[in-house]
Amino acid sequence: MSDLFVNAMPDQTGSDEPRKCLAPEPRAYPEKPEKVYLYGTCLVDLLQPEAGLDALKLLEQEGIDVVFPDKQTCCGQPAYTSGYDDEARAVARMQMEVMAENYPVVVLSGSCGGMMHHHYPSMFKGLPEENHAKKFADRVFEFTEFLVHVLNYQPEDKGEPQTVAVHTSCSARREMNVHKTGWQLIDSLKNVARKVHDHEFECCGFGGSFCVRYPDISGAMVNDKVKAITDIEPDRLISADYACLMNINGALDFQGHELKGTHIASYLWERTSMQSEGESNV
Secondary structure, three states: OHHHOOOOOHHHHOOOOOOOOOOOOOOOOOOOOOEEEEEOOHHHHHHOHHHHHHHHHHHHHOOOEEEOOOOOOOOOHHHHHOOOHHHHHHHHHHHHHHOOOOOOEEEOOHHHHHHHHHHHHHHOOOOOOHHHHHHHHHOEEEHHHHHHHHOOOOOOOOOOOEEEEEEOOHHHHHOOOOHHHHHHHHHOOOOEEEEOOOOOOOOOOOOOOHHHHOHHHHHHHHHHHHHHHHHOOOOEEEEOOHHHHHHHHHHHHHOOOOOOEEEHHHHHHHHHOOOOOOOOOO
């Protein structure tokens, strides 16, 4: 199956080298660190900064000193998946440079996490930075993965009873194998019931540049996703990947649904720091 995941348009993207999907491998987790880097991702930083702030507050609440490098940029995935390897490597070098200390890198997206953890080493294979890229990749953890496996996070749910549908991105599921940690965090909230929708294992249709290259296919996929989610009538939609949420929320809004997806960092902060109306969450 992995051989099917290749770059389907090499003559139009600047590279004739196939992209192979990497199966998730079991990994060793470190002891709870004193300090971490928080990698916000482009979309969270630009379009949903509240999710980044909520993730920072959750980590600090667990006694972690959080470093947010202000020079962090894109992980390089758009260039890499479009076949522009040199450009992707230039962006990757910048991320490794601004997060050079030996702290865990906590990433607010399974997609960006998959790029950094799995693809940085192969991008620099045979180059002087190969060993450095491998060591950096070993420090990269997706947000829910870090909460569960490193911090052993046990949220105290203070919210009212709710039902929740969960969406996990393709990369979170197939490259990082962190859909399970997202489920585990939701299931650990005592007043929240997780409802499984019919298309939970399927792509939302975003796929970065895929939705631009193939808008009709992308639109059909997100419509299927929205129908499956709304059919089970959840109170909330939660995901650890804002790129997917941006796509799904756009379709929900276009179709006139009141449901709107929330990043899991914001949802966890909301459920564990419930305050009286009028009080600030900051």
